[in-house]
Amino acid sequence: MPTLSVFLDVPLAPKTRGRLLDDFQKDENPNKVYLAYEVCMTGNEVPWLPPVVPKTLMKLAHDPSQSYEYLPEHGLEAFIHVATELLVGRHSPAIVENRVGGVHTIGGSGAIRLAAMFLKDWHRGPRVVYLQPSQKEQHGFIFQEMGFIIREYTFWDPYQLASDTGKLFDVVEHAPERSIVVLYNPGSFILPRKRWIKLAKVMKRKQIFLFFDVPDQGFISGDPDRDNKILRYFVSQGFEFFCSQCFSNSFGLYDERIGCLIAVALSNEALLHIRSQLDSYARYMWCSPPALGSRVITTILSNPALRVEWKKSLRGVVENIMLTREKVKEKLRLLGTPGSWEHITEQDGMHSFLGISVDQVDYLVTKKHIYIPKTGQFNLTCINNQNIDYIAQSINEAILAIDSPGSHLPR
Amino acid sequence: MPTLSVFLDVPLAPKTRGRLLDDFQKDENPNKVYLAYEVCMTGNEVPWLPPVVPKTLMKLAHDPSQSYEYLPEHGLEAFIHVATELLVGRHSPAIVENRVGGVHTIGGSGAIRLAAMFLKDWHRGPRVVYLQPSQKEQHGFIFQEMGFIIREYTFWDPYQLASDTGKLFDVVEHAPERSIVVLYNPGSFILPRKRWIKLAKVMKRKQIFLFFDVPDQGFISGDPDRDNKILRYFVSQGFEFFCSQCFSNSFGLYDERIGCLIAVALSNEALLHIRSQLDSYARYMWCSPPALGSRVITTILSNPALRVEWKKSLRGVVENIMLTREKVKEKLRLLGTPGSWEHITEQDGMHSFLGISVDQVDYLVTKKHIYIPKTGQFNLTCINNQNIDYIAQSINEAILAIDSPGSHLPR
Numbered sequence: 001m002p003t004l005s006v007f008l009d010v011p012l013a014p015k016t017r018g019r020l021l022d023d024f025q026k027d028e029n030p031n032k033v034y035l036a037y038e039v040c041m042t043g044n045e046v047p048w049l050p051p052v053v054p055k056t057l058m059k060l061a062h063d064p065s066q067s068y069e070y071l072p073e074h075g076l077e078a079f080i081h082v083a084t085e086l087l088v089g090r091h092s093p094a095i096v097e098n099r100v101g102g103v104h105t106i107g108g109s110g111a112i113r114l115a116a117m118f119l120k121d122w123h124r125g126p127r128v129v130y131l132q133p134s135q136k137e138q139h140g141f142i143f144q145e146m147g148f149i150i151r152e153y154t155f156w157d158p159y160q161l162a163s164d165t166g167k168l169f170d171v172v173e174h175a176p177e178r179s180i181v182v183l184y185n186p187g188s189f190i191l192p193r194k195r196w197i198k199l200a201k202v203m204k205r206k207q208i209f210l211f212f213d214v215p216d217q218g219f220i221s222g223d224p225d226r227d228n229k230i231l232r233y234f235v236s237q238g239f240e241f242f243c244s245q246c247f248s249n250s251f252g253l254y255d256e257r258i259g260c261l262i263a264v265a266l267s268n269e270a271l272l273h274i275r276s277q278l279d280s281y282a283r284y285m286w287c288s289p290p291a292l293g294s295r296v297i298t299t300i301l302s303n304p305a306l307r308v309e310w311k312k313s314l315r316g317v318v319e320n321i322m323l324t325r326e327k328v329k330e331k332l333r334l335l336g337t338p339g340s341w342e343h344i345t346e347q348d349g350m351h352s353f354l355g356i357s358v359d360q361v362d363y364l365v366t367k368k369h370i371y372i373p374k375t376g377q378f379n380l381t382c383i384n385n386q387n388i389d390y391i392a393q394s395i396n397e398a399i400l401a402i403d404s405p406g407s408h409l410p411r
Numbered sequence: 412m413p414t415l416s417v418f419l420d421v422p423l424a425p426k427t428r429g430r431l432l433d434d435f436q437k438d439e440n441p442n443k444v445y446l447a448y449e450v451c452m453t454g455n456e457v458p459w460l461p462p463v464v465p466k467t468l469m470k471l472a473h474d475p476s477q478s479y480e481y482l483p484e485h486g487l488e489a490f491i492h493v494a495t496e497l498l499v500g501r502h503s504p505a506i507v508e509n510r511v512g513g514v515h516t517i518g519g520s521g522a523i524r525l526a527a528m529f530l531k532d533w534h535r536g537p538r539v540v541y542l543q544p545s546q547k548e549q550h551g552f553i554f555q556e557m558g559f560i561i562r563e564y565t566f567w568d569p570y571q572l573a574s575d576t577g578k579l580f581d582v583v584e585h586a587p588e589r590s591i592v593v594l595y596n597p598g599s600f601i602l603p604r605k606r607w608i609k610l611a612k613v614m615k616r617k618q619i620f621l622f623f624d625v626p627d628q629g630f631i632s633g634d635p636d637r638d639n640k641i642l643r644y645f646v647s648q649g650f651e652f653f654c655s656q657c658f659s660n661s662f663g664l665y666d667e668r669i670g671c672l673i674a675v676a677l678s679n680e681a682l683l684h685i686r687s688q689l690d691s692y693a694r695y696m697w698c699s700p701p702a703l704g705s706r707v708i709t710t711i712l713s714n715p716a717l718r719v720e721w722k723k724s725l726r727g728v729v730e731n732i733m734l735t736r737e738k739v740k741e742k743l744r745l746l747g748t749p750g751s752w753e754h755i756t757e758q759d760g761m762h763s764f765l766g767i768s769v770d771q772v773d774y775l776v777t778k779k780h781i782y783i784p785k786t787g788q789f790n791l792t793c794i795n796n797q798n799i800d801y802i803a804q805s806i807n808e809a810i811l812a813i814d815s816p817g818s819h820l821p822r
Contacts, residue, residue: 007684010685013691046478047479049479058472060472068458068663069450110697122420257700257701266416273418273422274421276423286520287668290667291666
């Protein structure tokens with residue numbers, strides 16, 4: 001008997017992400033390079049994994065006492081504990097006063113989602129969220145779904161070829177009172193202490209709600225504590241805030257989707273109330289999170305020897321990134337590429353602006369098979385000994401071929 | 412400077428689940444027994460784990476070639492493949508015709524959620540979902556959030572002390588055309604073949620959309636293929652349907668949250684469209700699912716030797732459950748407990764109705780410290796050699812103390 005489908009008019013869903021990667025994968029040129037991976041790569045073009053992680057995985061697999069029962073809705077308590085300590089520091093006033101805690105989430109994006117649900121229901125203020133363009137696609141979308149208006153702000157000045165975190169003053173001054181301001185990767189915010197003090201005062205006066213987004217603590221300086229100085233300054237100043245924490249880059253277990261939403265509250269009572277609500281959002285969203293990744297991280301961070309090993313490997317990665325920056329700059333200098341390339345070494349972290357124009361990016365992609373997003377932000381760990389010469393020569397070629405105003409040239 | 416919280420009036424979220432477990436945990440009586448665990452327990456009162464699982468975990472942990480990069484949004488392709496084959500059978504017409512596929516989800520509840528999102532957007536029919544009371548709390552809630560009206564139906568007859576799956580005829584006859592009917596644990600539906608043929612005809616005529624919910628394939632008969640005969644019958648009859656698959660009980664890795672949403676479509680083109688939409692819901696919900704659990708299951712199901720080992724251990728668990736049923740019935744007989752207790756051995760699967768009244772359940776909980784949900788459905792695997800005598804004596808005592816009409820007594 002022939003049947004009529006109840007789904008006659010379901011269209012093919014549009015592909016919203018991954019077009020650049022698709023193009024790269026289809027490209028048959030032997031020199032092709034993809035500089036837009038989200039993950040941290042090794043010189044052998046595989047995702048980086050701290051050596052202590054597979055060791056810990058083996059240790060856990062051999063533990064006969066391991067229970068695999070469901071975690072509670074808020075996740076693994078011991079993991080939340082080590083994640084909180086890693087973020088705010090073991091001797092943080094918020095820990096001493098028992099007013100910081102969190103919920104174990106499905107990746108960093110899960111943390112953003114829980115926070116957005118909570119803020120929609122309980123934040124007293126305008127429905128306005130300020131965030132950086134690189135966050136718009138994923139995080140902006142989540143906030144928009146919850147009814148928030150997104151306002152973008154950027155620190156990168158394509159003319160000066162420099163990051164000016166002082167622009168945060170403008171954002172805060174112009175934002176409506178009680179707005180939500182997302183500070184992505186706060187470890188990269190370089191501002192003199194005096195300016196931070198002033199900024200904190202303005203934020204407090206305007207009751208700005210801070211939302212830190214920490215994608216890979218330790219990837220700026222190689223030292224997780226140093227990377228979180230600014231966040232900890234705000235803790236010391238008695239701010240209440242949320243922080244989404246992602247462990248994908250720092251522990252390499254991307255496919256285990258390990259994240260945490262940390263809440264710093266003004267009192268223990270407030271924290272308990274906030275956490276009970278977050279728990280109920282988590283139960284609603286995914287019942288309980290997956291355990292393995294959190295167990296690996298808890299094991300490493302709770303064991304002084306393993307923790308030292310992890311921190312050492314993290315430092316190694318960051319040193320490699322710094323070395324790659326130096327090499328790229330030096331190669332462009334030797335090629336006599338016009339313009340200043342100081343901005344390559346002046347930025348930090350895994351992703352950076354190449355500081356070339358959209359047309360030059362387009363030239364690299366179409367003529368040289370070097371895949372970079374239109375924003376010109378690329379992943380430093382995708383550059384290795386095999387492709388660095390080709391990349392530098394191609395950048396040189398693009399600059400000579402297309403002299404765009406307001407691109408790489410300092411003014 | 413003192414600060415006013417923006418979260419002044421966040422209340423403590425009400426506790427919606429786990430009250431019975433809380434009461435059990437607080438109970439200091441040495442004889443206390445909890446018969447309401449969701450998970451499959453061993454005789455030693457720990458969650459059951461097929462021995463092949465820790466072995467596979469070790470194997471995977473020792474694989475130096477393992478990549479831990481993000482899975483795609485739809486999850487691990489190889490896992491979806493083995494999950495589909497397990498569900499519909501390797502030689503299913505739907506596989507031959509390339510019109511069955513799925514999305515790897517965060518547990519069975521994640522599968523329900525994706526399906527509900529999809530049905531909300533694309534199902535042409537009334538917003539009515541029929542489901543069984545045991546599914547109402549978790550699954551009903553998800554459908555309700557998506558704007559569906561929930562109608563409950565039950566096969567359990569507390570007077571006859573029997574399951575009458577023939578009642579499905581009433582449900583289907585009275586449901587509005589194109590309603591959604593969730594069949595939970597279809598392996599437990601015992602109906603003569605002739606009746607199924609008739610039922611399928613009525614369903615097709617009324618364009619009922621079937622939604623199978625398979626919580627633990629293999630737990631009814633000990634044979635995963637035999638448990639899914641009815642589902643496969645509907646495949647062979649050219650039905651399109653969804654099926655949420657959960658692997659928690661069958662592989663014991665509860666804390667890895669492994670599920671799958673399988674779609675059987677009418678054509679390959681329809682499947683591609685449906686899957687592309689499901690992919691986008693998955694991306695929206697959790698970006699990509701966690702990998703470990705799916706890798707363990709894929710390894711076991713793809714390897715003939717490991718698969719046999721898993722199936723053997725599954726059979727062992729089911730035989731144990733059957734033995735426990737026999738023992739409980741025999742002990743009640745020896746105690747001379749009034750009434751017929753045939754229904755204990757006539758039901759199957761891990762959970763069963765004890766067939767006593769609400770007042771008798773209450774007596775067991777409050778007087779005997781035996782924790783059973785108000786529905787009277789209990790988990791057979793929570794009964795073991797240490798507690799079986801106490802449980803049987805307590806049931807006997809409850810029956811003698813409270814003679815409720817329409818409870819255990821056959822009419």
